[in-house]
Amino acid sequence: MIRLTRNVSHELKTPMGALGLLAETLQFEKDEAVAQRLAERIHTEAFRVNRIIEDLLDLSRLESEGSPVREPVPVGLFVAEAIERIRTAAEQRDIKISFEEPSVALRVTGDRRQLVSAVHALLENAASYSPEGSTIEVEVERVTTPPDELEFTDGPVVRISVRDHGIGIPAKDLERIFERFYRVDPGRARQTGGTGLGLSIVRHVAQNHGGNVSVSSREGEGSTFLLDLPLSST
């Protein structure tokens, strides 16, 4: 369960403090153009608070419930659904997403909503931390020898990879990016609206499904995230 740690309250306090100040300023603002801009800022900050709360609720649900729904979910289906969800945002930045549906039917057992959220969080990052006009490559493949990290299975695994050609992640941060609220560049993240919860959601979903998430990255060249999940035997 998520407790109201110092981190959580700090992340909420910042935009809440900003909201208070902005509203106070707006109250006494006579200039209509300035008032308009203040109102826009209030809207942005309120949106941000809302996002943090929603992400925290998601994470708390993931942590406490495990994977309550256990049904066979076709991999091509939840990956395609996650891509659909990110498409508009990606198009706005002229980012293309390449994806070839797997030719054979691969399925994992679990919670479709959680699986969509996880892939979506990876795509959201790939799109946010890449330049306009770049491409994101999504691949789905069956891996016969499971990676060592997967303790719970010695059966076949499906590997979902999300590769971008963006800013990349410094080697010293690679270990930490899956931590809650961890951001490589908090200043920049504040502008892009990131709260540092996306990858902790991915990690939880992977765990709930007996899987694993890993990353390789080069600064200035791009990143590849691998989500490995045990294949359903049914």
Ligand SMILES: Nc1ncnc2c1ncn2[C@@H]1O[C@H](COP(=O)(O)OP(=O)(O)OP(=O)(O)O)[C@@H](O)[C@H]1O
């Ligand atoms: N594909 C990527 N390319 C470059 N940096 C990345 C990528 N994915 C994650 N990161 C780095 O890891 C940090 C943590 O990612 P995470 O998704 O957990 O949080 P966020 O994107 O900052 O916020 P949120 O996902 O909650 O909106 C990011 O702030 C960013 O610095």
Ligand SMILES: [Mg+2]
């Ligand atoms: Mg993110």
